[in-house]
Amino acid sequence: MSKQENTENKKFSIWDLPDVPMGQLPPHLQLQRTRVVCKADAPIHTDNIIYSGAYASMGIDNSVHLGSFRDNFKVEVIRLTKDDMEFDMIGIDAAIANSFRRILISELPTMAIEKVLIANNTSLIQDEVLSHRLGLIPISADPRLFEYLSANDTPNEKNTIVFKLHVRCKRGEPRRTVYSEELKWLPNGSEFIKESEKVDTKPSTYTSFTCSQDSLQNSSSKPIGPAEDKIILAKLGPGQEIELEAHAVKGIGKTHAKWSPVATAWYRMLPEVVLLEDVEDETAEELKKKCPVNVFDIEDIGNGKKRATVARPRACTLCRECIRGEEWDKRVALRRVKDHFIFTIESAGALPPEVLFPEAVKILEDKCERVITELS
Amino acid sequence: MELGSLQDPSKATFSFVDEDHTLANAVRFSLNQDPRVSFCGYSIPHPSDARVNIRVQTTGDPAREVLKDGCQNLMLMCQHVRSIFDKAVDDCRKNNHMEMETSIDD
Ligand code: SF4
Numbered sequence: 001m002s003k004q005e006n007t008e009n010k011k012f013s014i015w016d017l018p019d020v021p022m023g024q025l026p027p028h029l030q031l032q033r034t035r036v037v038c039k040a041d042a043p044i045h046t047d048n049i050i051y052s053g054a055y056a057s058m059g060i061d062n063s064v065h066l067g068s069f070r071d072n073f074k075v076e077v078i079r080l081t082k083d084d085m086e087f088d089m090i091g092i093d094a095a096i097a098n099s100f101r102r103i104l105i106s107e108l109p110t111m112a113i114e115k116v117l118i119a120n121n122t123s124l125i126q127d128e129v130l131s132h133r134l135g136l137i138p139i140s141a142d143p144r145l146f147e148y149l150s151a152n153d154t155p156n157e158k159n160t161i162v163f164k165l166h167v168r169c170k171r172g173e174p175r176r177t178v179y180s181e182e183l184k185w186l187p188n189g190s191e192f193i194k195e196s197e198k199v200d201t202k203p204s205t206y207t208s209f210t211c212s213q214d215s216l217q218n219s220s221s222k223p224i225g226p227a228e229d230k231i232i233l234a235k236l237g238p239g240q241e242i243e244l245e246a247h248a249v250k251g252i253g254k255t256h257a258k259w260s261p262v263a264t265a266w267y268r269m270l271p272e273v274v275l276l277e278d279v280e281d282e283t284a285e286e287l288k289k290k291c292p293v294n295v296f297d298i299e300d301i302g303n304g305k306k307r308a309t310v311a312r313p314r315a316c317t318l319c320r321e322c323i324r325g326e327e328w329d330k331r332v333a334l335r336r337v338k339d340h341f342i343f344t345i346e347s348a349g350a351l352p353p354e355v356l357f358p359e360a361v362k363i364l365e366d367k368c369e370r371v372i373t374e375l376s
Numbered sequence: 377m378e379l380g381s382l383q384d385p386s387k388a389t390f391s392f393v394d395e396d397h398t399l400a401n402a403v404r405f406s407l408n409q410d411p412r413v414s415f416c417g418y419s420i421p422h423p424s425d426a427r428v429n430i431r432v433q434t435t436g437d438p439a440r441e442v443l444k445d446g447c448q449n450l451m452l453m454c455q456h457v458r459s460i461f462d463k464a465v466d467d468c469r470k471n472n473h474m475e476m477e478t479s480i481d482d
Pocket residue numbers: 273290291292293294295315316317318319320321322323334
């Protein structure tokens with residue numbers, strides 16, 4: 001060991017370190033707790049420190065009390081249209097945000113066609129393929145108005161929606177396309193008569209409706225039917241015909257993706273781009289050029305000097321282009337805010353997105369309630 | 377289902393049927409935030425079994441009660457999220473409405 005190092009070692013004492021005020025984390029730990037730092041090769045500090053006593057030795061309480069959660073939690077709606085929305089959810093842990101996302105995708109019920117009774121199909125498309133296509137059509141019907149159909153239930157007005165499709169392409173006519181709008185809703189239930197051996201009994205159909213569904217009202221003004229009009233179901237050549245009845249029932253996305261109420265639902269953490277030192281003149285130009293989504297701007301600071309600024313951090317896709325190459329990771333830091341989620345929901349059409357989200361939250365509440373009642 | 381010892385109620389494993397990461401991870405989060413919990417984790421023993429095991433060890437209180445409190449907390453959090461979300465959507469609607477009105481005026 002050289003003499004100089006030796007003296008340095010001697011001089012260094014823990015008592016000389018600046019005091020960290022009690023009740024406050026030192027900056028590097030605070031960074032580790034609240035940000036994911038994206039390095040050129042891989043992100044670091046990706047885990048959430050959720051254990052309440054993680055910083056107990058520093059006199060810091062890491063637990064989240066309901067009160068502080070209530071004070072800090074914020075929602076901001078960025079975009080809201082008929083079938084998609086984007087909003088910011090601030091002050092919540094990834095564990096819970098992820099639960100909401102998972103529920104949106106796989107545990108929110110919707111109505112989808114589950115049974116298809118085919119009376120006639122002379123088209124090119126096979127019965128099973130056609131049925132599968134029918135199943136995937138999003139149905140605009142409020143699932144909260146219906147009950148689940150269990151194995152030994154009879155289909156009735158509370159658990160089944162019946163659609164009819166009867167299309168024909170006459171001989172001599174050009175080929176035609178069958179669209180989802182041609183599915184006609186039958187509020188009085190099935191019209192197909194069941195074959196029965198006893199001739200004297202009243203003819204029964206495949207459903208037993210006691211009253212019409214006419215009174216059922218969707219939350220939107222749209223009547224019950226396919227959510228989109230122009231979904232292609234099949235193509236018919238001259239002389240071909242399809243006659244069928246489709247029965248839609250309630251289900252969840254876990255059973256089959258056709259019951260998923262969202263095209264997709266996802267979130268990303270808010271990007272944070274920080275310039276660690278002043279980036280000026282040519283380097284500033286270079287930096288601006290590096291970014292493919294134009295996160296950086298250039299401002300004049302007088303004397304003909306220019307400086308780079310971070311203008312649109314939200315647009316950052318985290319491509320890490322700006323920290324590639326020599327020295328650049330010393331100038332720019334890419335981070336993500338751990339408790340700020342940019343949540344996007346794309347509804348498939350059964351319910352509008354601003355209704356889907358509270359419904360998902362309700363399902364998580366129900367789950368908790370179930371656990372509580374089971375344990376008491 | 378709860379598995380633990382009769383002598384020491386402060387440690388127990390709870391097994392939930394028909395649940396998965398959705399509930400277990402959220403509950404794990406809310407339990408870890410509770411200062412009475414010394415350890416909490418969950419596992420799914422087999423992916424084709426719809427079952428999840430949650431292990432709770434506390435500093436003394438009965439694990440069952442602490443788990444119940446954790447769920448209660450999570451529920452209250454959810455209710456708060458819902459009310460804030462609805463308010464944000466209403467605000468957004470109102471703003472859009474105002475913008476539309478001003479654009480008509482223009
Ligand atoms: S990571 Fe990519 S998108 Fe983000 S600021 Fe850097 S260059 Fe731009």
